[in-house]
Amino acid sequence: MKHATLGEWVLYGAVCAYLLALYALPSDVWLGFTINALIVTVLSIAWNITGGYGGQMSFGHAALFGTGAFVTAILQVRLGVNPWLAAPLAIAAAALVAGVIGALSFRYGLKGSYFALVTLAFAEVLRILASSFSITGGGQGILVPYKAGVENLQFASRVSTYTLALALVALGMLVTAWMQRSRFGAYLIAIRENEEAAKALGIDTFRTKVLAMVLSGAIAGTAGVAYLQTFLFVDSQIAYGASMSVEALLGPMIGGSGTLWGPLVGTLALHLLGESAKELVSGAPGLNLVLYGVVLLVILRYLPDGLVGLARRVRLPRRAPAASMKEAR
Amino acid sequence: MSALILPAMLGGLTTGAIYALVALGLTLIYGVLHIINFAHGSLLMLALYGVYFLHVWLGFDPYLAIPIIAPLFFVLGYALQRGVIAPFSGGKEQNVLLVTLALSIVFDNLALYFWTSNTRTVAVSYAYTMVEVGPAFIPLPKVIAFFAAMLCAAILWLVINRTRIGKAIRAVAIEKRGAQLVGIEVEQTYAVCFGIGTACVAVAACLLIPTFYVTPQVGYAFVLVAFTTVVLGGMGSFAGALVSGLLLGVIEALCGLFLGETLGQIGIFVAFILILLFRPAGLFGQRTA
Amino acid sequence: MLRVANVTKRFGGLVAVNDASLTLEQGRIVALIGPNGAGKTTLFAMIGGFLTPDAGSITFEGQEIAGLPPHAICRLGLTRTFQIVQPFAGLTVLENIAVGAHLHHRSRADALERARLVAEQVGMGRMLDQSAQSLTVAGRKRLELARALATEAKLLLLDEVMAGLIPSEIVEIVATIRQIRDSGVTILLIEHVMQAVMSLSEEAYVLNQGKMIAHGTPKQLVADPTVIEAYLGHGAAERLKGGAHA
Numbered sequence: 001m002k003h004a005t006l007g008e009w010v011l012y013g014a015v016c017a018y019l020l021a022l023y024a025l026p027s028d029v030w031l032g033f034t035i036n037a038l039i040v041t042v043l044s045i046a047w048n049i050t051g052g053y054g055g056q057m058s059f060g061h062a063a064l065f066g067t068g069a070f071v072t073a074i075l076q077v078r079l080g081v082n083p084w085l086a087a088p089l090a091i092a093a094a095a096l097v098a099g100v101i102g103a104l105s106f107r108y109g110l111k112g113s114y115f116a117l118v119t120l121a122f123a124e125v126l127r128i129l130a131s132s133f134s135i136t137g138g139g140q141g142i143l144v145p146y147k148a149g150v151e152n153l154q155f156a157s158r159v160s161t162y163t164l165a166l167a168l169v170a171l172g173m174l175v176t177a178w179m180q181r182s183r184f185g186a187y188l189i190a191i192r193e194n195e196e197a198a199k200a201l202g203i204d205t206f207r208t209k210v211l212a213m214v215l216s217g218a219i220a221g222t223a224g225v226a227y228l229q230t231f232l233f234v235d236s237q238i239a240y241g242a243s244m245s246v247e248a249l250l251g252p253m254i255g256g257s258g259t260l261w262g263p264l265v266g267t268l269a270l271h272l273l274g275e276s277a278k279e280l281v282s283g284a285p286g287l288n289l290v291l292y293g294v295v296l297l298v299i300l301r302y303l304p305d306g307l308v309g310l311a312r313r314v315r316l317p318r319r320a321p322a323a324s325m326k327e328a329r
Numbered sequence: 330m331s332a333l334i335l336p337a338m339l340g341g342l343t344t345g346a347i348y349a350l351v352a353l354g355l356t357l358i359y360g361v362l363h364i365i366n367f368a369h370g371s372l373l374m375l376a377l378y379g380v381y382f383l384h385v386w387l388g389f390d391p392y393l394a395i396p397i398i399a400p401l402f403f404v405l406g407y408a409l410q411r412g413v414i415a416p417f418s419g420g421k422e423q424n425v426l427l428v429t430l431a432l433s434i435v436f437d438n439l440a441l442y443f444w445t446s447n448t449r450t451v452a453v454s455y456a457y458t459m460v461e462v463g464p465a466f467i468p469l470p471k472v473i474a475f476f477a478a479m480l481c482a483a484i485l486w487l488v489i490n491r492t493r494i495g496k497a498i499r500a501v502a503i504e505k506r507g508a509q510l511v512g513i514e515v516e517q518t519y520a521v522c523f524g525i526g527t528a529c530v531a532v533a534a535c536l537l538i539p540t541f542y543v544t545p546q547v548g549y550a551f552v553l554v555a556f557t558t559v560v561l562g563g564m565g566s567f568a569g570a571l572v573s574g575l576l577l578g579v580i581e582a583l584c585g586l587f588l589g590e591t592l593g594q595i596g597i598f599v600a601f602i603l604i605l606l607f608r609p610a611g612l613f614g615q616r617t618a
Numbered sequence: 619m620l621r622v623a624n625v626t627k628r629f630g631g632l633v634a635v636n637d638a639s640l641t642l643e644q645g646r647i648v649a650l651i652g653p654n655g656a657g658k659t660t661l662f663a664m665i666g667g668f669l670t671p672d673a674g675s676i677t678f679e680g681q682e683i684a685g686l687p688p689h690a691i692c693r694l695g696l697t698r699t700f701q702i703v704q705p706f707a708g709l710t711v712l713e714n715i716a717v718g719a720h721l722h723h724r725s726r727a728d729a730l731e732r733a734r735l736v737a738e739q740v741g742m743g744r745m746l747d748q749s750a751q752s753l754t755v756a757g758r759k760r761l762e763l764a765r766a767l768a769t770e771a772k773l774l775l776l777d778e779v780m781a782g783l784i785p786s787e788i789v790e791i792v793a794t795i796r797q798i799r800d801s802g803v804t805i806l807l808i809e810h811v812m813q814a815v816m817s818l819s820e821e822a823y824v825l826n827q828g829k830m831i832a833h834g835t836p837k838q839l840v841a842d843p844t845v846i847e848a849y850l851g852h853g854a855a856e857r858l859k860g861g862a863h864a
Contacts, residue, residue: 057423059430108606113365113426117556118605124553125598132591183720183729190717193706200666200700202692202721202769242549246434253427286441286545293434300424300431301417 007314068224098217141235345578360565406527
């Protein structure tokens with residue numbers, strides 16, 4: 001692993017300082033806003049595994065997020081299952097959906113834009129199904145009764161919910177960090193860089209990509225569960241709508257795709273920007289999303305490695321030869 | 330029930346004609362630039378607003394708006410390709426998808442900001458003039474759109490296969506390097522092609538609006554359908570887009586009839602997934618080795 | 619060690635490889651030569667599992683491998699390189715080689731350690747942190763070789779590792795390939811640089827228009843009229859002979 005540069009220290013330090021400052025100055029507005037951003041970050045972390053590290057860009061991560069949210073909601077409301085049991089089942093369901101989508105797509109050699117489109121189509125199919133059947137609440141969605149208490153995985157205080165969201169982000173980043181140092185991660189990156197070469201070097205590319213989808217699905221499902229437990233409501237548009245799929249990829253693209261901190265940095269930056277824009281124009285609908293689109297364009301044009309890539313280039317002037325020594329450690 | 334099937338299919342054919350119209354521009358852009366233009370639906374939405382405002386402010390009939398809207402959108406498409414898509418994507422396939430996604434986010438939400446999410450319709454006197462077609466009664470504008478789709482496909486085919494610029498477009502589509510070597514300006518040709526594709530979507534908007542509506546999100550509803558049409562018809566094939574557009578319209582109508590209105594579109598997306606998985610060259614395309 | 623028996627591959631109407639056979643004994647350096655379009659790379663692709671033969675069998679250490687996927691064949695100890703180099707462009711030299719090393723080393727540290735050793739072996743010890751896309755053509759060819767070697771292959775298929783190199787670089791890479799062989803790795807190579815084939819390989823097969831037309835030591839082959847005709851056209855051997863008499 002390469003050592004972090006000065007710019008990276010500053011960037012990650014600022015993010016951590018902001019996240020911790022909310023404990024010192026708890027404001028319901030800021031907590032609510034950040035909880036939302038953190039749940040999206042978990043989804044972004046999921047996207048980053050397949051899209052960032054694996055190079056398999058999905059336009060349909062809502063399919064996984066939504067499955068997590070809907071399965072836990074259905075289990076709780078329709079079958080009376082305890083949320084602590086419903087959560088792992090929902091996460092497993094999301095991982096399964098991811099595995100099926102991945103296995104089908106990769107078996108038939110879909111990649112690049114075609115993979116993106118087929119994932120989007122899967123999410124749309126699920127959205128239409130969810131809006132048509134009564135088990136998912138049809139057009140109305142599912143409302144989970146508010147019964148605060150640890151045994152119901154619901155928290156009365158925003159600070160507790162915030163801590164849970166923060167812990168999930170930390171867990172997601174730990175999984176990513178583990179992956180970066182593992183053979184699985186090395187294989188995934190190799191596939192992104194050159195799939196033919198990866199095959200020639202003994203990598204079972206199909207298996208590796210499907211596994212990445214399953215892992216990504218589990219994390220996206222976790223985000224869905226966290227969303228449901230926080231807002232206690234889900235409908236087909238929230239769960240499977242295109243905006244969730246877009247949110248999943250915006251964070252990593254802007255923060256730095258295929259980097260550990262990219263999803264968190266990107267999602268937080270984007271949400272802060274969107275929120276400030278909303279304040280400036282007093283809540284006009286759409287303008288924050290216009291900004292998201294513009295930021296994505298600017299990043300694609302000028303910062304292909306995202307904010308993390310920019311931070312990496314900010315370093316203390318120092319002895320260049322030290323680089324090879326560090327690598328040898 | 331069987332008495333309903335034929336009318337449903339006829340209705341589906343006219344919906345399908347609209348799908349074909351929207352997909353014609355997309356398939357041209359795909360066939361030549363080899364990029365997937367995710368903003369295609371948003372451009373349709375902008376064109377729908379264009380026709381709407383021409384009608385409301387200046388009293389233009391939607392059909393008479395074609396000679397105004399189409400050239401305007403040609404210029405818009407040309408400028409987008411030259412000014413945004415080409416320079417911002419750096420020529421990478423996946424980046425094009427992201428750039429056009431970003432464009433669609435910007436367009437859709439600008440529309441939301443300026444024009445709100447209200448559903449708007451154009452009230453024309455002939456919207457409910459019914460034409461008796463066999464066992465079904467079909468609104469006149471849909472019948473017009475049906476024949477216009479064929480006319481548009483034919484015109485596009487002629488432009489590409491029988492004109493000088495069409496020759497350049499074909500050359501660039503088949504062999505970019507080679508075309509460059511014989512002095513064809515590739516970037517220019519790409520932009521012209523994108524412009525033509527965008528003008529097509531503007532024509533589709535004019536033909537669509539008498540029986541449809543416009544909201545900022547309307548493009549998204551069309552974008553996947555348009556992709557399905559293009560993939561099913563074989564990327565870059567006008568005749569393929571026409572036939573598959575009609576086919577999808579019928580599939581949607583039949584799914585709606587048998588599974589219920591809300592599930593109608595599911596047939597389209599399932600078809601899309603199956604086609605991508607099993608026949609990525611399209612039903613009418615050749616299998617590549 | 620490797621037996622290719624009566625293998626055929628067709629693309630539509632074109633027969634790229636037609637009933638070709640070859641055998642390879644352990645510890646040797648064997649060349650596969652032939653004019654452009656003879657089907658050499660197609661044959662390599664079939665041995666490596668990237669294409670499935672339409673007919674014939676390929677056995678590696680007694681096991682049938684025709685039709686197995688590339689990764690499975692690589693795991694048996696048979697690794698190929700690509701004629702058009704395929705680096706992991708965004709990764710460093712060390713990371714590139716480590717991908718190969720991971721095949722037999724699960725832990726990252728072990729894989730990196732192994733990658734360093736291999737890099738030394740092929741003379742890339744000082745380029746470890748360079749990004750793969752910044753390498754010269756010669757560097758990329760070496761990297762291709764290093765990655766394959768890092769899989770601890772028993773048999774390496776080298777597809778034109780010398781193409782595009784200048785003579786001094788060829789001398790270096792020939793020495794490297796010999797060292798690799800001396801460390802116990804069997805080598806089958808496709809090569810156009812005849813000087814390298816002559817000095818490096820102990821035997822060679824000649825493929826022409828998909829058919830295996832000759833087999834022998836390089837010296838025998840350059841004197842073989844069928845081989846000369848394959849390269850220079852029908853009647854060339856006669857004319858050369860005639861020229862020699864005159």
